[in-house]
Amino acid sequence: MTATPTTRKMPLDVRIIGCWLFATAFISFLFGFGLLSGLWYIPSGYDQAVIFGMLSLTSDLSFGIYSILGGLLCLVVAYGIIRGYKFGWRLMLICSIINISDSTLIFSHHPVTSIIGICIGLGIIIWLVYRRRLYNIGRK
Numbered sequence: 001m002t003a004t005p006t007t008r009k010m011p012l013d014v015r016i017i018g019c020w021l022f023a024t025a026f027i028s029f030l031f032g033f034g035l036l037s038g039l040w041y042i043p044s045g046y047d048q049a050v051i052f053g054m055l056s057l058t059s060d061l062s063f064g065i066y067s068i069l070g071g072l073l074c075l076v077v078a079y080g081i082i083r084g085y086k087f088g089w090r091l092m093l094i095c096s097i098i099n100i101s102d103s104t105l106i107f108s109h110h111p112v113t114s115i116i117g118i119c120i121g122l123g124i125i126i127w128l129v130y131r132r133r134l135y136n137i138g139r140k
Contacts, residue, residue, distance in 0.1 A: 010082060014131065017124075021078035021092075028071030035064035048106045051098060089128060089135040096124040 010018075034040040041060055048057050050066065057063050077095060080088015103117025132138050 010084060011134070013127070014081060014084075014134070017127070018078045018082035021074050021081065025071040025074035025078065028067045028074060032064045032067030032071060035060045035067065050102050050105060084135060086135050086137060089132065089137055093125065093128050096121045096128070099124075 031040070035042065038060075042063050050057060055066075057066055073091070073095060077088055077091045080086075081092060082088075100118050100121035103114050103121065107114035107117060
């Protein structure tokens with residue numbers, strides 16, 4: 001009998017990444033709702049390009065919505081990664097590539113932060129390649 005993704009226990013590294021993604025989602029929601037409610041604000045004149053430079057965030061509203069959508073995506077990815085679904089693996093790969101792009105664009109004035117973001121994104125991509133068999137990626 002083969003274990004289905006919902007019944008097998010995932011390895012420790014998968015659970016750690018999943019918990020990290022849940023924490024990331026919580027922080028994104030907190031930041032997004034703080035911006036939308038007016039508790040926090042983005043300084044005037046501060047605009048950043050995201051998603052490979054295709055979108056420009058220029059206001060509290062746009063930053064807040066982008067943050068909340070990112071939090072929702074993190075929740076979906078965390079669920080898929082912890083449960084062992086292929087969509088979780090694929091979405092996490094896409095998110096990591098977007099994270100690398102955003103790290104270079106958003107933090108262009110802060111090189112250390114940009115390098116840290118790029119290293120985290122590359123580390124996740126390497127981890128995903130290492131764990132692809134767990135998600136039945138690349139099997140014939």
